[in-house]
Amino acid sequence: MDQTHIGYTYWQQPMRQALPGLQYVQVQERDLAGDLGVSVETSNATVPGDDMYHALSSNALTIPPVDPYGAISRWIDIFSVGTNAVEWNITSNASFVHFSQSFGSLTSNGTTDIRIWATVDFASAPAGNGIVMLNISSSRDYGTQFNMPQLMLSFRNTVLPSNYTNGYIESDGHISIEAEHYSSITPAATNAAKVSYTIIPGLSRTLSGLTLFPVTAPSLDLTTAPALTYNLYTFSPITSVPGHVLNITLVATTSLNTDPNRPLRYALQLDSQPVQTVKYIIDQPAGNLPIGWAGLRGSVASNAWYSNSNVTYTGPGEHVLKLWLLEPGMVVNSLWVNLGGVRPSYLGPPESPRV
Structure with a gap:
């Protein structure tokens, strides 16, 4: 590569x-926090010790939650930070949490650092939500001012009704939808344009693109566009969603409004709430690039447009999300329904489980 x-x-x-x-890594001087360090999934923090990623002088870290329909295991890294060999042991205050390895040894040369997995046996776990405490002990002290690392693992032992089929299931506080995996399509009331949805494999950062064909079709509205329907099942109580407001992010391929009289648009509806029509590319005058096009987190760098809509959350149970593409030039990839669990990432959360 010449460049x-x-x-x-x-x-x-x-x-x-x-x-x-x-x-x-300085191997001639012992770390202020001793000889053993611990970090957990989705966090840059290390305990014991201080850093910018967790509360000052705190010896506790929070592991992302687990549930039966998503991740049932989370990883924990245990590694040497000092100059001495050390024996470690991990325990839990709950019998339904199991470890891929519960004890071991660390040496200062870095060859014995290890990643272990904490797994919840949901068949043995109590129903509902809870928090399990994990303690990681060391055969040596934790430096001059720190204590034993403690990890909090929250679990949500949820149960899906047996009569719920053909839809997505909330896991880890969100529902991530691949657009091509719709539950059903509702035909347009008037289909004079004879449009239909077509899957374009690979036209996405994750799976595929979904668009209207033919590309020569006119602009559509709710009566002339077919509706994509996604069945959803949520477990989060209404009190856990701030302001009872859900944020839904639609991810579309990069594009521009090539015809100023036909900006790319879609419509969205949750349950029986009012339909929201969204123009997600905001043009600027004098030929300037649209809002959100450039920059480190812009549409070009992200290779996607992100469009956000807010809807009212009415509580756990079955919900129906409907999506209409209103211009044939629009290609949708995925949708994220955030119940408080979507974390910052480049590709977004992986697709949620569905039945």
């Missing part, structure tokens, strides 16, 4: 190949 490519700091190539700053 300079080592040392990117923004979208343009570096002017010369330049390695980023390198750091080495």
Whole structure:
């Protein structure tokens, strides 16, 4: 590859190949927090000790929740941070939590660092929600001012009604939908344009694109566009959703409003709430690029448009999400229904379980 490519700091190539700053672990001096470090899934924090990723002098970290329809296991990294060999042991205050390895040894050369998995046996776990405490003990002290690492693992032992079929299931506080996996399609009341939905494999960062054909079709409305229907089942209590407001993010492929008289549009409805019609590309005058096109988190860098809508959450149970594409140039990839569990990431949450 002839183009300079080592040392990117923004979208343009570096002017010369330049390695980023390198750091080495000091192996001649013991860490202030002792000889053992612990980190958990989705966190950059390390305990015991202080860093910018968790509360000052706290020895506790929170592990993402587990439930029967999503992740039932979460990883924990245990590694050497000191100069001494050390024996470690992990225990739980709940008999239904099991570990891939519950004890071991660490040496300072880094060859014995280990990732273990904590798994919840939901057949033995109590119904409902709870928190399990995990303790990781060391055969040596935790430095001069820190204590034994403690991890909080929350579980949600939810049960799906047996009569719920053909839809998505909430897991980890969200529902992530791949657009092509709709539950059903409601034909348009008037289909004079003879449009239909077509799957374009691979036209997505995750699975596929879904669009209207033919591409020469006119602009549509709720009476002339077929509706995509997604059945959803949620477990989150209404009190856990701030303001009873759900955020729904639609992810579409990068594009522009090539015809200013026909901006790309879609319509969205949850249950029987009012339909929201959304123009997700906001053009600017004088030929300037639309809002959100450029920048490190813009549409180009993300290879996607993100469009957000707010709806009212009425509580756990069955829900129906409807989506209408109103311009044939629009390609939708996925939708994220956030009940408080969507975390920042490039690709977004993986697809939720469905039946």
